[in-house]
Amino acid sequence: MNNESLYQFSTLTVILLMLAFYGGTYxxxxxxxxxxxxxxxxxxxxxxxxxxxxxASMTATWIWAASFYAAASSGxxxxxxxPIHYGLWGALMILFIYxxxxxxxxxxxxxxTLGELIHARHGASSQLILALSNVLGSVISLMVNFTAxxxxxxxxxxxxxxxxxxxxxxxxxxxxxxxxxRASVMxxxxxxxxxxxxxxxxxxxxxxxxxxxxxxxxxxxNLSAEQANFFSVDxxxxxxxxFFVAVLAYAIGNQTISQRLFAVNEDHIKPTFIxxxxxxxxxxxxxxxxxxxxxxxxxxxxxxxxxxxxPQMVSGYLPPLFIALFFILVIGSLSxxxxxxxxxxxxxxxxxxxxxxxxxxxxxPQRMLLVGRLTMIIATVVGIVFASFSLDILVMLVFxxxxxxxxxxxxxxxxxxxxxxxxxxxxxVIVAMVMFCLARFEWLPLDGATGLLFELLASxxxxxxxxxxxxxxxxxxxxxxxxxxxLVAMLVFATDFLRDYTVLLASLxxxxxxxxVCVVMSLASRQERFDFDSIRERVGxxxxxxxxADPSATEHQPASASLAAxx
Amino acid sequence: MTTLFAxxxxxxxxxxxxxxxxxxxxxxxxxxxxxxxxRELV
Numbered sequence: 001m002n003n004e005s006l007y008q009f010s011t012l013t014v015i016l017l018m019l020a021f022y023g024g025t026y027x028x029x030x031x032x033x034x035x036x037x038x039x040x041x042x043x044x045x046x047x048x049x050x051x052x053x054x055x056a057s058m059t060a061t062w063i064w065a066a067s068f069y070a071a072a073s074s075g076x077x078x079x080x081x082x083p084i085h086y087g088l089w090g091a092l093m094i095l096f097i098y099x100x101x102x103x104x105x106x107x108x109x110x111x112x113t114l115g116e117l118i119h120a121r122h123g124a125s126s127q128l129i130l131a132l133s134n135v136l137g138s139v140i141s142l143m144v145n146f147t148a149x150x151x152x153x154x155x156x157x158x159x160x161x162x163x164x165x166x167x168x169x170x171x172x173x174x175x176x177x178x179x180x181x182r183a184s185v186m187x188x189x190x191x192x193x194x195x196x197x198x199x200x201x202x203x204x205x206x207x208x209x210x211x212x213x214x215x216x217x218x219x220x221x222n223l224s225a226e227q228a229n230f231f232s233v234d235x236x237x238x239x240x241x242x243f244f245v246a247v248l249a250y251a252i253g254n255q256t257i258s259q260r261l262f263a264v265n266e267d268h269i270k271p272t273f274i275x276x277x278x279x280x281x282x283x284x285x286x287x288x289x290x291x292x293x294x295x296x297x298x299x300x301x302x303x304x305x306x307x308x309x310x311p312q313m314v315s316g317y318l319p320p321l322f323i324a325l326f327f328i329l330v331i332g333s334l335s336x337x338x339x340x341x342x343x344x345x346x347x348x349x350x351x352x353x354x355x356x357x358x359x360x361x362x363x364x365p366q367r368m369l370l371v372g373r374l375t376m377i378i379a380t381v382v383g384i385v386f387a388s389f390s391l392d393i394l395v396m397l398v399f400x401x402x403x404x405x406x407x408x409x410x411x412x413x414x415x416x417x418x419x420x421x422x423x424x425x426x427x428x429v430i431v432a433m434v435m436f437c438l439a440r441f442e443w444l445p446l447d448g449a450t451g452l453l454f455e456l457l458a459s460x461x462x463x464x465x466x467x468x469x470x471x472x473x474x475x476x477x478x479x480x481x482x483x484x485x486x487l488v489a490m491l492v493f494a495t496d497f498l499r500d501y502t503v504l505l506a507s508l509x510x511x512x513x514x515x516x517v518c519v520v521m522s523l524a525s526r527q528e529r530f531d532f533d534s535i536r537e538r539v540g541x542x543x544x545x546x547x548x549a550d551p552s553a554t555e556h557q558p559a560s561a562s563l564a565a566x567x
Numbered sequence: 568m569t570t571l572f573a574x575x576x577x578x579x580x581x582x583x584x585x586x587x588x589x590x591x592x593x594x595x596x597x598x599x600x601x602x603x604x605x606r607e608l609v
Binding site: 292293 | 572586
């Protein structure tokens, strides 16, 4: 759909802009390309990525095209506090995974995926549940990013939606295919620099072009009482709370974060995550302010589509050069996330599926590379096809969100508590998913005792979220106290109330159920306590391992490879 | 009120600029260290 009310680039200009972006990115990867890449570097570089590149990559990956559009929509819908309620919680997703990430890295310093760690801890079933949730998440993310490219191209030029989707898909695949994760982090840095520089210019430019602070304050009259209130309950309940609930789930369920966690120099994990948190928050909240500006000016989104808000503001107030910069801003953000998704998917297929479950610890690094590259090609085709047909992904999104919520406690607890068993992990996730569906789709009437049961489970879920967040930063005792206080508060306030908010109820139920089942089954088990030191020995680099094709190396087989082969 | 709102909107691009400078300096440092240790940056 082409919109004549927005500034229109010619077909040639848009093609040249995209060629310049993807061509430049491709040329950048030539500088790091090796004729013969190794499998470990293809997945996590050298485990020694520096603070600068690491934080740039983490920030660029976490910012996708939807971040801008959704932050602006939030500013437009909820007013003054809207951009904060989108950007702050999104930023905290990065921050809150950091204390757990340090533990993951300590347990398995040479891992490539979180799934490998879980495989060493529990075995295949738990690992594959985690891998499945990661795959679904990355495929959805790919599709959403390609869709954003198609929408942007069709809105700002005569080119079709499908043309935009295909150019973005092929462009991203082209520069990521050969060097995998190494290409992804290298280009993330360049893309983030462009993205930040453009954001630094565009936000004040729109602000002063629309009339500056005087005009903004004068326009506050256009806001409702809730929109003008920085502590709006409406914004908290509808935008902040659902995001807050998802903070840990998104971070645990996303292999793009784990991959960077295992790639960054271990000494730099803390500054990397803190910088990425601040960087993400600043860019996204800043661009969300454009939605607030549109609200104060009384601007209606074109065709009622909130995604048109930022293009509309840039198009209406700034000259064509800025519109071209905005175009590059969106293409850069969606490409950096899409290349990370391709790298994440390839690492999951290489390590979790081929390395651990097909080759059973005797993986051939060259075959792994082939698996990784084929995965990238297939994932790109799937992403392009799904995006081109504008398929409805809502149900898929709902399930993935629930799955991520259900695995949070089992994954984190498995890395800290030696009594968690594989059966407890797997059963708890399956039961949590069933309970989630019962609540989310109201397969059971949520009234009377049934409603009370779900509110009880959801209250436990609320306690678990607060408890885990506190535990991550302040330790076990503080975590228990905060969790119990949150549980009590939830029981007081949520009873006979939360059943009216089925989305929130179902999400919290997934957390609560998986925790309850996981803890009860683990306590009831007589299985031997797990030795966490064994994880380090079981998860190693693939390129260091001897393969069947290299029998001479067997006598020099390191302990890690030997154990990996036995597992 | 006007100053407060100006600050509320402009603090974010200012923070972005700060992070941009921090990351650029860190990458230059990473590059120097990598060259010194004769290894690749990524």
